[in-house]
Structure formats: structure tokens, C-alpha cells
Amino acid sequence: xxxxxxxxxxxxxxxxxxxxxxxxxxxxxxxxxxxxxxxxxxxxxxxxxxxxxxxxxxxxxxxxxxxxxxxxxxxxxxxxxxxxxxxxxxxxxxxxxxxxxxxxxxxxxxxxxxxxxxxxxxxxxxxxxxxxxxxxxxxxxxxxxxxxxxxxxxxxxxxxxxxxxxxxxxxxxxxxxxxxxxxxxxxxxxxxxxxxxxxxxxxxxxxxxxxxxxxxxxxxxxxxxxxxxxxxx
Amino acid sequence: xxxxxxxxxxxxxxxxxxxxxxxxxxxxxxxxxxxxxxxxxxxxxxxxxxxxxxxxxxxxxxxxxxxxxxxxxxxxxxxxxxxxxxxxxxxxxxxxxxxxxxxxxxxxxxxxxxxxxxxxxxxxxxxxxxxxxxxxxxxxxxxxxxxxxxxxxxxxxxxxxxxxxxxxxxxxxxxxxxxxxxxxxxxxxxxxxxxxxxxxxxxxxxxxxxxxxxxxxxxxxxxxxxxxxxxxx
Amino acid sequence: xxxxxxxxxxxxxxxxxxxxxxxxxxxxxxxxxxxxxxxxxxxxxxxxxxxxxxxxxxxxxxxxxxxxxxxxxxxxxxxxxxxxxxxxxxxxxxxxxxxxxxxxxxxxxxxxxxxxxxxxxxxxxxxxxxxxxxxxxxxxxxxxxxxxxxxxxxxxxxxxxxxxxxxxxxxxxxxxxxxxxxxxxxxxxxxxxxxxxxxxxxxxxxxxxxxxxxxxxxxxxxxxxxxxxxxxx
Amino acid sequence: xxxxxxxxxxxxxxxxxxxxxxxxxxxxxxxxxxxxxxxxxxxxxxxxxxxxxxxxxxxxxxxxxxxxxxxxxxxxxxxxxxxxxxxxxxxxxxxxxxxxxxxxxxxxxxxxxxxxxxxxxxxxxxxxxxxxxxxxxxxxxxxxxxxxxxxxxxxxxxxxxxxxxxxxxxxxxxxxxxxxxxxxxxxxxxxxxxxxxxxxxxxxxxxxxxxxxxxxxxxxxxxxxxxxxxxxx
Numbered sequence: 032x033x034x035x036x037x038x039x040x041x042x043x044x045x046x047x048x049x050x051x052x053x054x055x056x057x058x059x060x061x062x063x064x065x066x067x068x069x070x071x072x073x074x075x076x077x078x079x080x081x082x083x084x085x086x087x088x089x090x091x092x093x094x095x096x097x098x099x100x101x102x103x104x105x106x107x108x109x110x111x112x113x114x115x116x117x118x119x120x121x122x123x124x125x126x127x128x129x130x131x132x133x134x135x136x137x138x139x140x141x142x143x144x145x146x147x148x149x150x151x152x153x154x155x156x157x158x159x160x161x162x163x164x165x166x167x168x169x170x171x172x173x174x175x176x177x178x179x180x181x182x183x184x185x186x187x188x189x190x191x192x193x194x195x196x197x198x199x200x201x202x203x204x205x206x207x208x209x210x211x212x213x214x215x216x217x218x219x220x221x222x223x224x225x226x227x228x229x230x231x232x233x234x235x236x237x238x239x240x241x242x243x244x245x246x247x248x249x250x251x252x253x254x255x256x257x258x259x260x261x262x263x264x
Numbered sequence: 265x266x267x268x269x270x271x272x273x274x275x276x277x278x279x280x281x282x283x284x285x286x287x288x289x290x291x292x293x294x295x296x297x298x299x300x301x302x303x304x305x306x307x308x309x310x311x312x313x314x315x316x317x318x319x320x321x322x323x324x325x326x327x328x329x330x331x332x333x334x335x336x337x338x339x340x341x342x343x344x345x346x347x348x349x350x351x352x353x354x355x356x357x358x359x360x361x362x363x364x365x366x367x368x369x370x371x372x373x374x375x376x377x378x379x380x381x382x383x384x385x386x387x388x389x390x391x392x393x394x395x396x397x398x399x400x401x402x403x404x405x406x407x408x409x410x411x412x413x414x415x416x417x418x419x420x421x422x423x424x425x426x427x428x429x430x431x432x433x434x435x436x437x438x439x440x441x442x443x444x445x446x447x448x449x450x451x452x453x454x455x456x457x458x459x460x461x462x463x464x465x466x467x468x469x470x471x472x473x474x475x476x477x478x479x480x481x482x483x484x485x486x487x488x489x490x491x492x493x494x495x496x497x
Numbered sequence: 498x499x500x501x502x503x504x505x506x507x508x509x510x511x512x513x514x515x516x517x518x519x520x521x522x523x524x525x526x527x528x529x530x531x532x533x534x535x536x537x538x539x540x541x542x543x544x545x546x547x548x549x550x551x552x553x554x555x556x557x558x559x560x561x562x563x564x565x566x567x568x569x570x571x572x573x574x575x576x577x578x579x580x581x582x583x584x585x586x587x588x589x590x591x592x593x594x595x596x597x598x599x600x601x602x603x604x605x606x607x608x609x610x611x612x613x614x615x616x617x618x619x620x621x622x623x624x625x626x627x628x629x630x631x632x633x634x635x636x637x638x639x640x641x642x643x644x645x646x647x648x649x650x651x652x653x654x655x656x657x658x659x660x661x662x663x664x665x666x667x668x669x670x671x672x673x674x675x676x677x678x679x680x681x682x683x684x685x686x687x688x689x690x691x692x693x694x695x696x697x698x699x700x701x702x703x704x705x706x707x708x709x710x711x712x713x714x715x716x717x718x719x720x721x722x723x724x725x726x727x728x729x730x
Numbered sequence: 731x732x733x734x735x736x737x738x739x740x741x742x743x744x745x746x747x748x749x750x751x752x753x754x755x756x757x758x759x760x761x762x763x764x765x766x767x768x769x770x771x772x773x774x775x776x777x778x779x780x781x782x783x784x785x786x787x788x789x790x791x792x793x794x795x796x797x798x799x800x801x802x803x804x805x806x807x808x809x810x811x812x813x814x815x816x817x818x819x820x821x822x823x824x825x826x827x828x829x830x831x832x833x834x835x836x837x838x839x840x841x842x843x844x845x846x847x848x849x850x851x852x853x854x855x856x857x858x859x860x861x862x863x864x865x866x867x868x869x870x871x872x873x874x875x876x877x878x879x880x881x882x883x884x885x886x887x888x889x890x891x892x893x894x895x896x897x898x899x900x901x902x903x904x905x906x907x908x909x910x911x912x913x914x915x916x917x918x919x920x921x922x923x924x925x926x927x928x929x930x931x932x933x934x935x936x937x938x939x940x941x942x943x944x945x946x947x948x949x950x951x952x953x954x955x956x957x958x959x960x961x962x963x
Contacts (some may be wrong), residue, residue: 056455057448058492059382078492107483107491129382131455135462138380140470147837148900149758149828166475173479200472201381215756222755222830228462229834229927237839239899242865246872250806258806259777289688290681292615311725340716340724362615364688368695371613373703399708406712433705434614461695522921523914524958525848544958573949573957595848597921601928604846606936632941639945666938667847694928 035071038064038210039086042073042124045214049128050081052218059202060128061106064210065116070094074112076103107174114178115206119190124210126217129202132224136160137197143220143227145239150227151247152258153219155192159184163199177201192248195220268304271297271443272319275306275357278447282361283314285451292435293361294339297443298349303327307345309336340407347411348439352423357443359450362435365457369393370430376453376460378472383460384480385491386452388425392417396432410434425481428453501537504530504676505552508539508590511676515594516547518684525668526594527572530676531582536560540578542569573640580644581672585656590676592683595668598690602626603663609686609693611705616693617713618724619685621658625650629665643667658714661686734770737763737909738785741772741823744913748827749780751917758901759827760805763909764815769793773811775802806873813877814905818889823909825916828901831923835859836896842919842926844938849926850946851957852918854891858883862898876900891947894919 032040045062049055058081063074073089091100096113098105106112112125136143136158143158145151161180168176181196181204194216195205205216230236251258265273278295282288291314296307306322324333329346331338339345345358369376369391376391378384394413401409414429414437427449428438436457438449463469484491498506511528515521524547529540539555557566562579564571572578578591602609602624609624611617627646634642647662647670660682661671669690671682696702717724731739744761748754757780762773772788790799795812797804805811811824835842835857842857844850860879867875880895880903893915894904902923904915929935950957 057451059385076493077490103493104490129455129459131459132462134380134382134459135466138459138463138469139466141466146899147833149833152758163473164476166473169475169479173483200379200470200476218756222828226828226830226833226837228465229831230837232465232927232931233834233838233840236837237899240862240865242868243863243899246868250872257776257803260775260802290684292618309726310723336726337723362688362692364692365695367613367615367692368699371692371696371702372699374699396706397709399706402708402712406716433612433703433709461698465698523917525851542959543956569959570956595921595925597925598928600846600848600925601932604925604929604935605932607932629939630942632939635941635945639949666845666936666942694931698931 035066036086038066038073039089041210042075042089043084043086045124045126045210046075047081047084048214052214054128054130054217054221055081056129060126060130061108061112062124062126062210062214063106063109063112064124065122069116069120071099072109072113072116074105074109076101077106079103108177110172110174111178111181111204114175114182115204118178118182118185119206121191121208122206122213123208124213125204125206126210126213127202127204128217128221130217130221130224132228133158133197133203133220134201135228136224137202138200140199142197143224144236145244146227146230146236147223147239148243148247149219150223151239151244152251153216153223154195155189155244155248158195158197158203158220158223159188159193160197160199192252268299269319271299271306272322274443275308275322276317276319278357278359278443279308280314280317281447285447287361287363287450287454288314289362293359293363294341294345295357295359295443295447296339296342296345297357298355302349302353304332305342305346305349307338307342309334310339312336341410343405343407344411344414344437347408347415348437351411351415351418352439354424354441355439355446356441357446358437358439359443359446360435360437361450361454363450363454363457365461366391366430366436366453368461369457370435371433373432375430376457377469378477379460379463379469380456380472381476381480382452383456384472384477385484386449386456387428388422388477388481391428391430391436391453391456392421392426393430393432425485501532502552504532504539505555507676508541508555509550509552511590511592511680512541513547513550514680518680520594520596520683520687521547522595526592526596527574527578528590528592528676528680529572529575529578530590531588535582535586537565538575538579538582540571540575542567543572545569574643576638576640577644577647577670580641580648581670584644584648584651585672587657587674588672588679589674590679591670591672592676592679593668593670594683594687596683596687596690598694599624599663599669599686600667601694602690603668604666606665608663609690610702611710612693612696612702613689613705614709614713615685616689617705617710618717619682619689620661621655621710621714624661624663624669624686624689625654625659626663626665658718734765735785737765737772738788740909741774741788742783742785744823744825744909745774746780746783747913751913753827753829753916753920754780755828759825759829760807760811761823761825761909761913762805762808762811763823764821768815768819770798771808771812771815773804773808775800776805778802807876809871809873810877810880810903813874813881814903817877817881817884818905820890820907821905821912822907823912824903824905825909825912826901826903827916827920829916829920829923831927832857832896832902832919833900834927835923836901837899839898841896842923843935844943845926845929845935846922846938847942847946848918849922850938850943851950852915852922853894854888854943854947857894857896857902857919857922858887858892859896859898891951
């Protein structure tokens with residue numbers, strides 16, 4: 032199997048597993064991956080149910096978002112995925128869902144504060160919210176601008192340390208070194224959103240101390256990480 | 265298989281799938297469909313458990329709600345379904361459930377505000393609440409009046425753009441071009457109710473900007489829709 | 498199979514199904530049934546996991562709560578079940594769980610208000626709370642007094658129209674004409690507690706109009722009921 | 731099979747069952763057990779998915795936390811487990827999870843008040859919160875100090891009567907006479923946290939009367955316990 036065939040399989044499998052992880056309702060979510068030479072993106076076809084997906088139904092687009100392989104239309108969110116791959120050169124996969132709790136924060140247009148070590152294990156600070164689009168941006172190129180406002184929001188942020196974002200009035204996007212890593216970040220994002228939501232309901236939230244935040248992030252992701260087994264990341 | 269036999273199967277299957285979608289407890293929900301010539305309605309029998317349903321157990325009624333086929337009593341909500349088919353000539357299926365979050369808004373007698381694009385993808389504005397019935401209406405014809413207050417509420421609304429409603433102190437009804445489309449709208453309605461509920465808990469909700477609401481609804485349902493694959497709707 | 502063997506099977510099956518209905522954690526729940534001549538009660542053994550239950554493991558006690566058949570100890574809540582069977586002569590089954598939402602209201606020592614027709618279909622008014630026990634009552638006969646305060650609370654209530662109660666600081670009990678009917682009332686009680694909890698979070702709850710409450714209860718349980726299929730109750 | 735092989739199996743099985751009990755997301759949880767002579771601790775390997783676990787993949791460490799058997803790295807939380815075994819000589823198993831509701835209280839840095847008998851059946855009082863670590867403690871030995879602040883918090887508490895704790899800004903730890911008993915306490919802790927969270931949302935919580943708290947704890951755990959079947963504990 033070629034590296035590209037494996038990518039198709041990984042993207043297909045990540046999309047199919049969205050359902051079991053409780054991240055999607057109907058067809059509200061999609062995962063993509065980029066080829067090692069970064070000239071081809073594999074993405075879910077639009078509006079197709081997850082259980083019907085097979086690797087050969089995945090759609091292949093180039094870095095202008097044009098379909099280069101596949102009989103079906105790609106996800107309507109393709110232009111947003113493409114924008115992220117162009118701006119964040121270190122990422123290999125992108126996941127977009129309307130998972131309930133992350134979407135509640137996106138709809139409330141509130142960042143998710145870092146209230147605990149679960150959060151710190153995955154995001155090195157609050158999960159940020161991108162600014163709302165203007166009417167002109169929506170009119171001109173809705174999905175493209177959805178990507179551009181994320182990139183704008185990350186002007187002073189490291190996408191490797193903060194592997195996700197909330198689109199105001201919309202829902203989350205997450206990413207990672209591979210399609211399955213972007214999916215794991217989507218799972219973590221939903222779990223920390225849910226726990227932050229319930230913590231806020233208890234009143235008077237205390238932000239996690241910066242030195243514990245740093246400790247947890249580094250023991251898992253730093254140069255001297257000791258979480259998990261030895262491996263290339 | 266005739267078109268009518270396929271309708272029986274689709275109605276049966278939609279009813280059976282209510283359980284897996286988490287929309288019903290005990291036997292609190294029912295789906296119906298109308299024949300292409302709009303003279304026969306196929307609906308769930310009353311009080312029968314979902315897993316026991318088969319296509320031939322479905323009850324067939326005419327547009328006066330009289331049973332014309334089937335050994336069992338139709339759903340107690342049949343008169344409400346009939347009223348909707350008579351008033352909304354473009355719909356092909358109706359779903360009624362007591363799904364938890366939509367029912368919370370129905371019990372609170374509050375419309376579900378449009379707070380995000382998930383909502384806009386399915387409803388072109390808030391999910392409306394029909395007015396409560398009077399004592400005289402309940403006494404005279406409870407289920408019929410439940411339909412009439414919905415129709416009254418839609419005097420200035422398009423049932424294709426707003427494919428569902430909340431009955432005050434009761435629960436939601438949704439509809440669509442087919443029984444399975446009405447079921448998908450019931451699934452979407454519950455998901456957006458849940459996310460609105462959790463967004464309101466975060467305080468100070470921001471209604472979705474009208475130009476994004478319109479954009480999302482049109483990219484999915486408009487004349488130049490580009491969500492999903494090419495198909496007749 | 499004798500009527501008593503069928504009762505053992507029904508009680509065993511109702512206990513086993515508590516898990517699938519999401520009503521129990523660990524072994525926090527039990528269902529019982531009484532023989533037609535009302536001299537023998539079949540109940541779950543204490544502390545045994547649900548999946549290990551078989552009809553012959555059920556414990557049989559008399560109306561003084563003494564074990565008359567079975568190798569295992571009966572549920573610690575047996576004395577409460579017995580008290581209910583002695584006081585409410587029309588009931589055939591009792592279910593006790595610590596289902597989450599009903600228990601939240603029990604812990605808050607708040608009755609569950611009737612906010613919608615789902616509630617009215619099962620309870621002809623609010624779900625009442627029994628008064629807390631005194632230290633002397635706990636010391637003298639904890640489980641017996643748990644039954645007596647329920648009976649005290651029902652001095653002016655009809656247990657057929659209000660088939661359940663909340664014990665202050667504890668959890669719900671429900672009952673019905675049979676063990677499986679008491680289980681269905683436990684399922685309904687948990688669902689209406691959950692929806693009431695979420696409705697109260699939306700603020701300013703509106704009690705269901707008495708004429709709709711009466712209508713819904715009567716169309717399902719009255720002399721001229723038309724919900725479900727013809728049958729003896 | 732030797733006692734030590736059975737311990738490996740029990741620890742493996744307890745770790746694997748975390749998923750089905752809804753206590754873990756991704757790999758956020760671990761169970762350990764100690765040998766009868768208290769010189770060897772069996773614990774989950776770090777970052778390995780639960781479904782891939784087998785008894786021989788479990789890691790064995792000594793009471794200084796050094797690996798004495800196994801090819802994989804032990805859980806990053808091993809030093810905390812070790813500290814608990816050294817301080818609490820009566821415990822045989824420890825479970826650590828980031829279960830949602832217990833973690834919400836941990837993040838809010840609020841103890842879980844005893845609001846009902848479900849709580850009293852498992853914890854003889856509020857579930858306590860250990861104090862936050864200082865920057866110096868995090869720097870010096872993060873996981874070791876996580877154990878020491880628990881022990882500090884239990885200076886005047888009996889770990890047998892209060893078999894769990896919340897780490898401020900982190901998550902819960904629970905323990906028991908065996909690995910599976912520590913898991914049951916983790917399940918109970920999550921359930922009582924969820925019910926306390928929902929009870930607090932209803933306002934004006936009433937702490938359980940001390941005489942009922944004592945009664946429930948004693949009927950299950952006291953010298954004259956009558957919950958469950960006769961057995962050695």
C-alpha cells in the first residue's frame with residue numbers, strides 16, 4: 032500500500048469513528064489529511080453518511096481546493112481546511128465537528144478557559160475564539176474567510192501548542208500532526224469544553240496556575256516528555 | 265413493491281429508529297407519511313413498542329383521520345398529523361417526539377433562538393412556540409386543536425423554511441418532504457435545542473447574524489445549494 | 498408455569514432491565530412484585546449484580562418481611578416495599594432506584610412540578626416528597642419508617658393517580674399494577690425529572706394548565722381512555 | 731494461577747472496564763493494585779489504549795516506584811499511587827480517572843457535599859479537596875507531591891471511611907481494599923458528583939442529617955452491616 036493509500040484509509044477511518052466518539056449528529060463533521068509532500072488533501076465527501084464511507088469515496092483536492100480525484104463533491108468546509116494547511120505548515124490533519132459542548136462555547140463566543148490539567152494536557156492555554164465574519168466576507172467567500180479569521184487569531188499563537196479554535200456562532204476546528212491526531216484533539220476539546228461548562232456552573236472558577244499548566248503540557252509534549260511510550264511523534 | 269408499500273416501510277423504519285437516535289422514552293413518539301396522491305396517511309399504532317413494529321402493523325387513515333386499513337388503533341396524535349398534512353401541502357412526513365431538550369423549551373414555552381450555524385442549517389430562524397390551548401378547545405377536540413394552533417402560528421411563516429414547532433407545555437412536531445426527512449429534522453431540532461440550552465447557561469447569548477443565517481440556510485437549501493451531492497430534493 | 502413462577506420471572510427480568518434503562522449504577526436499585534393472593538412478595542437479593550440474577554435467586558418474603566424462600570438476603574429496602582404493599586392494596590409491583598434526576602429532586606427535597614403533558618401522562622399532579630425521618634425513627638426502624646412516611650404523605654393522595662414519591666435526601670420509589678408497570682413508572686419518573694430540571698434552568702416555569710393535565714391523564718388512564726390498544730389494564 | 735498472576739489480571743480487567751463505565755476519555759485513567767506482602771505494585775502502562783491491554787503488558791514497580799518487571803513505561807501518575815500505598819496501609823487498589831463530574835468539582839476546588847444516602851453509602855462525609863501544589867513542589871517532584879498533599883489532607887480523616895479525594899485543578903483519586911473495590915469507589919464518586927452537581931443547580935441544598943449519614947454508612951460498612959450477602963470484605 033502506498034503512503035497515499037494509507038492516508039485515504041486513515042482519513043476514511045477517522046471520519047467513520049466520529050460517530051462512536053459522540054462528536055457528530057447527522058453529517059455535521061469532517062476530517063481531512065494532507066499528503067507528505069503537501070500537494071494533495073484527502074477529505075470527506077459532502078453530506079454522505081459516515082457508515083457509507085469507504086477509502087475510495089474520499090475526495091482529493093489540491094491546495095487551491097480544486098477536486099483532482101473522486102466522483103463526489105468534497106465537504107462544503109473544504110476551503111477552510113485548505114486555508115489551515117496553507118498557513119500551518121506543520122499540521123497533517125484537520126477535524127471539524129459540531130460537537131455539543133465545544134459548540135456551546137462557540138455559540139456563546141467565549142473562549143474555553145484552562146481550569147484543569149486535562150485541558151493543559153492538550154492545549155497550552157485557553158481555546159481561542161476567532162472573530163465573527165463581516166457581511167462582506169460572508170458574501171465574498173464564506174468558507175475561505177472562515178479559515179482566514181482563524182489564521183488572523185493565531186497571529187501570536189503557536190498552532191502546535193494550541194491545536195484548535197472556536198469559530199464564533201459556528202463550531203470548533205482542531206488539527207494535529209496527522210488526521211487521527213486531529214481527531215484525538217477534537218475528542219479532547221469536547222471533553223474539556225464539557226468539564227469547563229460544568230465547572231463554570233459551580234461558580235467562581237479558578238484558572239489553572241501557569242506553572243502547573245506548563246508542567247502538564249511539557250510532560251506530555253515537551254522535549255523531555257515522559258507521558259506515553261517512547262516513539263516518534 | 266408499490267409506492268404505497270415503500271411508504272409503509274419507510275414509516276415503519278423511521279418509527280423504529282426513533283429509539284436509536286435517543287428521541288423517545290417508552291412509546292412517546294410517532295412518525296407518519298402521506299401517499300403521493302395525498303389521500304392516505306400511514307402512521308404508527310398507539311402504545312405499541314418500537315421494536316415490535318412491522319410495516320403491516322402500520323395504520324392507514326384518510327384525510328378525515330378515519331382508519332381505512334389496519335387492525336390497531338392509530339396514534340392518539342393522529343388528528344394533529346392530519347391537520348398538518350391538510351394545511352401544509354408540500355410536506356410528505358411528520359415526526360412527533362418528546363425528545364428531552366426540545367421538550368424543555370416547549371415546557372418553558374420559549375422559542376429556541378438561532379444562536380449558531382447548526383441551527384441555521386435546518387431552521388431559517390427561531391423555532392416557534394404555538395399558543396396554549398384554551399379549556400374549551402381541549403374539551404372540544406384536543407388533538408385537532410393542537411394542529412390548528414400550529415397552523416395559526418405559521419400564518420406568516422414558511423413551513424419549508426421552518427420545518428418544526430413547539431407545542432406549549434407539550435413537545436415538538438417536525439416535518440419534511442418525506443417521513444425520513446421529518447425524522448432528520450426531529451434529530452436536528454433536538455441537537456440545536458440541547459446546544460441552545462447549554463449556550464444560554466453560559467449567559468448573554470448572541471443571536472446569529474442574519475447574513476450568516478441566510479448564507480447557511482441557502483448553501484444547504486437554496487436554489488444554488490452546494491451542500492451534499494447533486495440530487496432531487 | 499404457575500402464576501408464582503411467572504411472577505418470579507417478571508421480577509427478575511424487571512431487575513435485570515434496570516441497567517439498560519439507565520436507572521441504576523452499581524447495585525443501587527430493586528424491583529419487587531406481590532402474589533395475586535397478596536401473601537408473598539418476590540424481591541431482588543441484596544448487593545447482587547443485575548447480570549447475575551436468575552428467577553431462582555429472587556428472595557420470597559411474607560408480609561412481615563420474613564424470608565420464606567431463597568438462600569440469599571433480600572434487598573435492605575425490603576421493609577419499605579412491604580409497608581407499601583400493606584398500605585396500597587391495589588398495587589402489584591414496586592421499583593426503587595437512585596436514578597440521577599429523580600434523586601437530584603429527592604436530595605433537593607423539592608417536589609417535581611407538573612410542567613408538561615409527558616408528566617401528566619403518568620402522574621396526575623406534582624411528584625410529592627415525603628418528610629425527612631427523625632433521629633428516633635432512623636434508630637428504631639429505618640426502612641420501616643421510610644415506608645411509613647410515604648404512606649403518611651399519601652393520606653390525601655391516590656396512589657393509582659400518583660404512582661411514585663421522592664424520599665427526602667434519598668431517592669424515588671414508584672409502583673404500579675405489576676412489577677413491569679412499576680418499572681415503566683420509574684422510567685417515566687426519571688424522564689420527567691430530567692425534563693423538569695432542564696425546564697427550571699430556563700427560568701420562570703409555567704405549571705401545566707389543570708384542564709390539560711386532566712385531559713392527558715384521562716385519555717391514557719380514565720374510563721374512556723383511548724391511548725394504546727384495547728386491553729385489560 | 732498464583733496470587734500475583736491474579737492481581738495482574740484484576741488490574742488489567744479493572745483498567746479495561748474504565749471505558750464501559752464512562753469514566754475515561756482517550757487514555758485519561760489508570761488502576762493499580764498492590765501484592766499481599768505489599769512489596770510490588772501492578773499498574774497500567776502509560777498512554778496505551780484500554781482495549782489493547784493484556785495482563786502481561788501491566789507494569790510492576792517497587793515501593794520506590796522503580797520498574798521491576800515489564801517492557802513499557804508505567805503510568806505517569808505512578809508516584810502518586812506509590813505515595814498512597816505507603817501512607818494508607820489498609821488499601822489494596824487505587825483508581826485515578828478524569829471522570830467528568832468529579833473533575834468539575836476538582837476544577838472548581840470545591841468538596842462534594844453529602845446531600846443524600848447514595849453518597850453516605852460510599853463516603854462517610856464530604857469528598858475532600860487536597861490543597862493546590864506550590865510552584866516549588868511542581869518543580870521538585872510533581873507526581874510525588876500530588877500524593878503528599880492527599881496524605882496531608884487525610885491527617886484527620888480515615889481513608890477507609892472516605893475512600894477518595896479530589897486534587898485541586900486536576901481530578902479524583904479513589905482507593906479500596908482491592909483494585910476492583912477502588913474502581914467501584916470511582917464509579918460511585920462519579921455518580922454522586924453528578925447528582926450533587928444537579929442538586930446544587932436546584933438551589934438551597936440541604937446537607938444530609940448526620941444520623942442518616944451514619945445509618946447508611948453503617949448498614950453497608952459497619953460491624954453489623956446488613957447490606958449485601960455475608961462475606962469477608
